[in-house]
Amino acid sequence: MATAARSTDRSGARGIIRQLTEICGPSFARSAGAADDVAGRLARWVAVPGDSSAAAEVLRLAAANDLTVVPRGAGTKIDWGAAPEQVDIMLDTGRLAGIGHQPAGGPVVEIGAGTPLRAAQAVLARTGQRLALDAPSLGATLGGVLAADESGPLRHRHGGPGEQLVGVRYLNADGELTSAGGGTPGLELARLLCGSQGGLGVLVSATLRVQPVPVSRVWVTRPVGSPAEAYDLVRVVLAAPVDPAAVELDLQARANRTRPPRHPDDPEAVARAQHPSMFRRPLPTASVGALTILLEGDPADVSERADGLLGLLGDEATADRSAPAWWGHYPFSPGETALRIEVPATDLRAGAYALRDVAGSPVPIRGSAGHGVLYAALPGSLPAERVASIVTGVRNTLLARRGRCVVVAAPPSVRQAVDLWGELTSLSQLRAAKDYLDPHQRLAPGRLPGGR
Known part of the structure; x- marks a missing residue:
């Protein structure tokens, strides 16, 4: 279970790395290094499967040995959200990349989870098409964008990643490949993968709507x-x-x-x-x-x-004819506490002033004013207790306005002192999906709200 300590002795560890090497290839399995962490939690091994079949084998190996698995794309948002309870195998999706065949001018395209978003946009641009996704994280993969439910300025007209999604292929904790949407049932469940930080499944590919590049x-x-x-x-x-x-x-x-x-x-x-x-x-x-x-x-x-x-x-x-320098960039830097404020556009100023008043001074804010999604930055030097009081104060103000404040990323001390999500209306739905897809809590345990 998720609360039980998972351990592997030295001989067992050698056996795990040997099997991962057999599955992924000699150059694509190794012991984890200092940079292989998830929100500060170090992994034990890194596996880079070459296709969905190999990724499924990695998950089956983990299940057989009661090991946890956390997917990773480019790692641009690996410090977002809660730290998992344990990371045994970091499953790198970098080789699950590529763009599926599509008819010229077709309305949808299937893209591998490990494909950098910019690379996908560049390929589509050759045929005069684009995805209505402009996530700010440089180098982010499509899988990472979906896992973090990350969107940029174009969310105003086109919505977030889930609203662009037509179908997905993903692996559950037992390594079973599932297709959802695209003419098959289960798209609502598949859309829960958006924002799940790898806690519900390992995304293999996604089918999304495309549109003409604006002239x-x-x-x-x-x-x-x-x-x-x-x-x-x-x-x-x-x-x-x-x-x-x-x-x-x-x-x-x-x-x-x-x-x-x-x-x-x-x-x-x-x-x-x-x-x-x-x-x-x-x-x-x-x-x-x-x-x-x-x-x-x-x-x-x-x-x-x-x-x-x-x-x-x-x-x-x-x-x-060109965007301002700040366009499509977050207002926060590594080491700072990053907040995401969601509030109806009609209460935009209430959200901004609530943050300023509780913090006691102006705070950098940036985001989609017309859509009611703003990001803010608090100094990394602020004591955790002070950050907790600011977040609580903002949430109390937003509650009556159908808004919410989420701590996107923060220093370790702040993570421990603050409820990262606050009140979440979809919590019961997320828990039900977790129990269905990962009953033994092997996929990124602790990454989901509520400690799941």
């Missing part, structure tokens, strides 16, 4: 000085007929300062009179952030929508 893209940016001003602007953007592909907010941790009054005939003063709700807060002398809207589509249509948006946002707004 034209324009980013319209407007400086903002506070969450309230950003909220007012987002309301204006979402109410306008501009059909944004993404609406992203970047707020830095810097105090707000105001400008002196403008002349009544100044264009901005006129805009303030025409759109008072947009300008409730005075604009900063040096803006503390920016709101950027991505427009995609036919060149003439995009140009027309961009002009309309520029007129709405005032003369400080600019349009560019």
Whole structure:
């Protein structure tokens, strides 16, 4: 069981590495090194199977010896979530890569779990197609993106990875290969793999929707000085007929300062009179952030929508054919506590101000303002108890607004002091899936909410 200590003596360990070598090949099985950890928990062995059959054999070997297995893609988010109770075999999916055959211009594509997302996008781009996935993690594999339920700015229009999913092939803890979706039952169960951090199954491949690469893209940016001003602007953007592909907010941790009054005939003063709700807060002398809207589509249509948006946002707004430097990047760095705040877009400013007020000072925030998904960074130097009080305070504020705050990644001391997930409505569903797919708690035990 998950709570029982799993051990293998020295002779048994030699037997395990020998069998892993026979399954994966001499160059693809080894004892784990210092860098082979999952959220700080070191693995014992690393196996890199060459196909789904070999991956199934690794899982059957683990089952026969009561060993735990944790899948790993590129490792870009290996420190996200809870540390597993034990990592005996780290199953590296790097060789489970490739793009399946698809008819030219077909609406879906099957991609191996170990395929880097950027590589998949580059191959699809040759036929004028793309995935509506733009995960910020550099080098992330498709399997890693799905396992972490990671999405970027395009989530505004297209939703997260689960909403792009048509079908999957995955291995359960006993090494049984299962297909779900794509014309077979079980897609709802398969979508639970998104965000499960490898705790429900080992993803082999996924079939996702594809779409034409947009001919034209324009980013319209407007400086903002506070969450309230950003909220007012987002309301204006979402109410306008501009059909944004993404609406992203970047707020830095810097105090707000105001400008002196403008002349009544100044264009901005006129805009303030025409759109008072947009300008409730005075604009900063040096803006503390920016709101950027991505427009995609036919060149003439995009140009027309961009002009309309520029007129709405005032003369400080600019349009560019390239994204701002911060676009598609997280506001946190390794060693910091990373928070994910989910709140209805109508309560955007409440979520941002709750974090600022509880923390006692402005906190870097970035994310999809139009979709209500924001990321924030707390300094790694903050004591764990202080982080716990901040997270609790934010959750209490968001609770009444149907929002939530998740600790995405954090230093070890913070992990031990904080409930990473908070209240989770899908907890019973996740537990039922875990008991069904992994009753002996061999796949990433402890990675799921509730210690599963």
